[in-house]
Amino acid sequence: MDEKLYLIDLDCYARAEENQKKRVKESHCFDFGLLPTKGLQKEFRSFVENRSRQCALATMIQERVLYQRFCRMVKDKHIRAERLQELEWEQWLLKIRSWILEHGQKLTMQGINVYGKEKTVPSSLITYVRKAYQFTEAKEERDEIEKDIWKLENLDIAYKKNPIKNVQTLNFTVIIQDDLREETKKAVYEHLHHEAIATIIKELTAIRRLSRYLKETYPQIHSAEELNRELLEEYLTYLVTEAEGVNNYRMDLTRLRGLLETIGKLYRYPHLEILFLASDLPRQVQPKLKSYSDSELIRFNAALAELDEQMERLMVIHQMLGTRISDTLTLQTDCLYRQDGHPMIQIRQMKTTTFVKPISAELELLIEKAIEYSKKRYGDTVYIFVDEKNSKRPMQYNTVQNKVMDLIQKKDLRDDHGELFGFGTHMFRHVYGIRLTELHLDDWTIAKLLGHTSVKNVKFYRKMSLQIIADETREIRAEMSRMIRANLAGWGKEYEQI
Template sequence: MDKLELAVRTFCRWLEANHPGITTFANVTRDHCLGWIGHIAEAPTEKTGKPLGVMSRIQRISGLSQFFRDTALWQYPDVPGHTLIGAGDAPKFPLKVPRFIPDDELDQLMPAIDAIACPFQRAALLVARWSGARRTEIQRLPMDCLDRYPDGTARLRLSGRKTYKERVVPLHADAATALQQAIYLRRNAPERPFTDERTGEEIRYLFMSHGKLLSTFYLFETAIQDACKAAGLVRPGGRAGTGRGTVSAHRFRHTVGTQLAERGAKLHTIMKVLGHTSVSMALVYAQISDQEVLRDYKAVLGPGATIAGPAADELRNGSLPDTAVDWLTTNFFKTELELGRCLRLPAEGPCECDLYLTCAKFVTTPEYAPRLRARREVEQTLALDAAQRGWEREVERHRCTSDRIDKLLADLGQPAHPEEEAENTSP
C-alpha cells in the first residue's frame, strides 16, 4: 500500500466517524483536513498504542495533498478541484546527522559478520558495508551483478530501483569474495527469470530460495541482530528481554557516505556511490564530523592549548565571562578565518575591518603555521616588488605584516622558515 492510498483510506475513515454527512470529496473543506491532521497527531495507533511519529504524519499529509492535487489536474468530478493542504501544514522533521558506525564498533562487528553461517546473509551484509547500497537494491541484485574494472578491482552493478538509473560502484575484496560464493551456489538454479515490476527487465535474481526472493528482514535485520549479539553490541530490549543490537543494516550506508566525505571524496563521487539524485541529499555527509569538531575545538578552547594572537591572553587567564564562553562553544566553527579564528562576541556588534592580523579578537594555533609561513613569503615577495617600483609606503605595509606573522609564529613556538621545520621534525 503506497502513501497516497494509505492517506486517503485513513482520511475517509476519519470523515465517516466524525462527519458522516459528507458523501463526496466535493464537500470536503480545508477545515476538515486540518481536523484530520490534528487527529492523527494525537490518536493512538492500533499497533503501538502511541500517536504516529513525525515522519509517518508527514507521509500521510503528503499523500492526501497529492490526492487533491492529482484529481484536480485530471479534472475528476466531485472533488475540490484544488489543493486543500500543503507542505506548510505538515510537521517539521528535524534534520539529523547521519548515524555512521564508529570504527571501534566496526572492528567488533565485522568479524561477527564474517562468521555468519548463511552465505546469502553474509554476502548481503558485506555488500551493504562496502558499497553503501540500499537494502532493496541488494535484495534484487541480478546473477550478473559482479564484474571487474580493467585493473582487476571488483565492480558491482546496481539496478535502478528507486531512481530508475543503474549505477556501477567499486567493491571491496571481502564483499566481492562473499558475493562470488553466493553466485556460485546459485549458478545452476532452475527458475525462470522474473520481470522487474519497475524496470520491466527480465532478471534472474541472486538472493532467491524456492522460487521467491529472500526478504530484507531475513537478509539484513535477522543477520545484523545475530552479529551484534555475537559482538556484544547490545542494548536492553528485544524479544524475551534478550537485548537488541545497537547497529542496523542501514547504518552501513551512512558509514560509507561519512567515510567518503571525511577522506576527501568529491561531492559527485558521494552522489554516484550512494545513488543520490540531488546534491542536497549528498551534502548531509559533506560536513565536519564530530571527531573533527572535537579535535579543532580542543586546539583552541581546550586546556593547555598552544595559541597566539591578541585574544590569546583572555583565553589563557580565563577572563572571558561564562556567556562569552557559551557563545564561542556553540558557534566555534563560524569563527574560522583564513589564518586563525576571531573571538569577537555578538554584544560587540559586527566587525568593522578585515585586518585580522592586528585585530584584538584574533587567535591562531600551530595548525595554521604552514599557512602563516606561506602568507609571510607572499608579503616578503610583495615588499621586494614594491621596493623595485619605488613604492615606499607599500614596502612598509608589507614588511609590517611580515613582522607581525613572525611574532605570531614565535608565540606559537613555530619556525619562520619551512626548512627549519623540516630540520626540527627529522629523526
C-alpha cells in the same frame, strides 16, 4: 476427489530440510471430510495447495492444527455453506469469535515483532480463516477493481513492483465509508499506472487515518465530496495534537492531498483540488543522519559468523559496496566485469539510475563466491541473492530483516549507548560515505561512488565526518581533564601558589 491431503505430498515437504521432515508423520494430513459440504472441501483443498507452494513446511504444520480447529467450529455452529463467500466476512468473524469465547480461549494474543517488541494480534484462528476467505474472494467472477481487496496480479495494468518486498494485495476494507472507499479505489487505480507500489501503500495509510477520524468525529460524512476547508483544518489540528502512529506528518499529508486531488478530478469535485494550502504542510526537516562507530561495527560484524554463509556474504558485500539494501539485494549475476584489468561492478539502482564503479579484488572474489553459491544451489538465476521459495525473485527484504534481528536478539548485540541494534542497513551506507570524505576525495567523486546524480547530499556526509571528529576530540579532552584533576588531588594551597 480424495478427502485427504497428506503433508508428505505437499510442495513444501519436497523443499524442506531433513530435520523439518522428521517432524511429519505419514498419517499427518488435511482431512477435508471434516467439512460439511463439497464446496467448502474443494475451496480448502485449493487454498491448502496454494499455501504449500508459498509457505515453509513448519508453517503448514501449524496451519494443519488451525484447519482442524476451523472444522470443529463449523460443526459446532452447524454451518452448511457451500462457499466461504456465502457469508460476509463480518458474519464469519462473529461466529468464530463466539466459538472461541465458548471454549474459554482468547480473541487476541501477544505477538513479537522483528525488533523484539510486544504487539497485540488477533487469534491465530481468525488470521487463518481470513486468509482463506481472501483467497476465495480472489476466485470470484467480479472484476478485481470492484472488490475491496485487490490481488495485484489480477489487475489489467503493469504496475511498478518492488522486487524485494512481496506486496500481493491492496486492502480497502478498513476505509469505513462506502462512498469514500469506492472513490479511493478509482483514484488508486489511476495512480497505479505511474506510482510505485510503496507510494500507493502510503496513500492508503493516509486515507484510512482520515476515514477513522471521520467515523469518530463526523459520522454523517460518507463521501470525499462532503469534505471542506473547515473540516480539514480540524483534522490537521487532530493530527498534531491527538493522532498516534504518524511518523512523518509532511509525507502523510502529501499522500492524502495527492489522493484527494485525483478523486476531485475523477468525480468532478473541484473544491478538492484547492482544499490544501501550501502552509498546511510542515517544513521538511533534514533528519539527523546516523552511522555506526568503529566499535559498533566490530561487535556487529563479529556476530555475522552465526548467520548462514550466503546471508553473511550479503551483509559484508552490502557494507563494502555502500549501496542501499534494495540495490544489494537486486545485484545481478552479470554485474562484474573488467576495465583495463581492474575489477568493476555495475549496480542497477531501484530508485534512480544504473552506475558503475571500481571495487577491490577482495570484494570481487567475495561476490564471485556468492554467484557460485547461488548457481550451485539454484542453477542459472538473474539475481545473486535469491528468494529460497522462488529463485526468479531476489531475496526478500523481510527475510534479511528477520534473520538479522533474530541474531541481534539472540546475541544481545547493543550499540555504544546500551540499546539493542536495529535493522539499520542504511547506516552502513552512511559509514561508507563518511569514509570517502576522510579520504579527501572531491565531491563529484564521492557522489559517483555513492551512485548519486548530483553532489547536493555529499555535504551531509562531510558534516557527519566533522561531527564524529568533534565528538571524539571532546571525549579525549574530557579524559585529559579527568587525569589532570586526579593528579592535582591533595595539592591544595601549594597548587594555587604555583
